[in-house]
Amino acid sequence: QVQLVESGGGLVQAGGSLRLSCAASGRTFSSSLMGWFRQAPGKEREFVAAISWSGGNTYYANFVKGRFTISRDNAKNAVYLQMNSLKPEDTAVYYCAGKPGYYTNFAGGYNYWGPGTQVTVSS
Numbered sequence: 001q002v003q004l005v006e007s008g009g010g011l012v013q014a015g016g017s018l019r020l021s022c023a024a025s026g027r028t029f030s031s032s033l034m035g036w037f038r039q040a041p042g043k044e045r046e047f048v049a050a051i052s053w054s055g056g057n058t059y060y061a062n063f064v065k066g067r068f069t070i071s072r073d074n075a076k077n078a079v080y081l082q083m084n085s086l087k088p089e090d091t092a093v094y095y096c097a098g099k100p101g102y103y104t105n106f107a108g109g110y111n112y113w114g115p116g117t118q119v120t121v122s123s
Contacts, residue, residue: 002026002112004096009117012086016121020081022096022114030074033099036081037107038092038119045095047105049081059103086121094119 008020020036035050049070050059058070069082079096094117097110104110 002029002032002098004098004112004114006094006096006114006117009094009119011120011122014086014088014121014123016086017082017084018086018119020083020094020096020117020119022079022081024077024079024096024098026112028100029077029098031100032112033101033103034070034072034079035097035099035105035110036070036079037095037097037110038090039095039116040092043092045107047107048094050103050105051079052103057103059105061105083119086119088121088123090119091121092119093117 003025005023031053036048037045039045051070067085072079096114098112099110
């Protein structure tokens with residue numbers, strides 16, 4: 001089992017940056033694929049980015065390519081999402097998630113979820 005807690009959300013102006021962190025506990029973290037999802041009010045949860053257990057492979061939704069960077073530090077049991085050039089449409093609750101095995105951008109495929117952290121981008 002892996003338990004996840006996100007931090008780093010907040011209010012930022014358009015064009016600004018935030019770095020989200022996800023602290024993980026559990027033995028299987030270092031072997032888990034980790035991802036970030038987001039959910040805006042009235043919308044479905046959507047995939048943002050994912051990173052393989054080794055960090056060697058990263059995956060991004062088209063709408064964040066070139067703006068967001070996912071990374072991980074297995075020694076610290078942590079995953080990060082660096083968000084640059086933020087837009088008002090990036091406003092959402094951001095969730096950290098994990099799963100064993102291979103990559104998927106399907107939320108239902110992830111076994112572990114954090115409670116989420118709010119990101120609000122003002123125009």
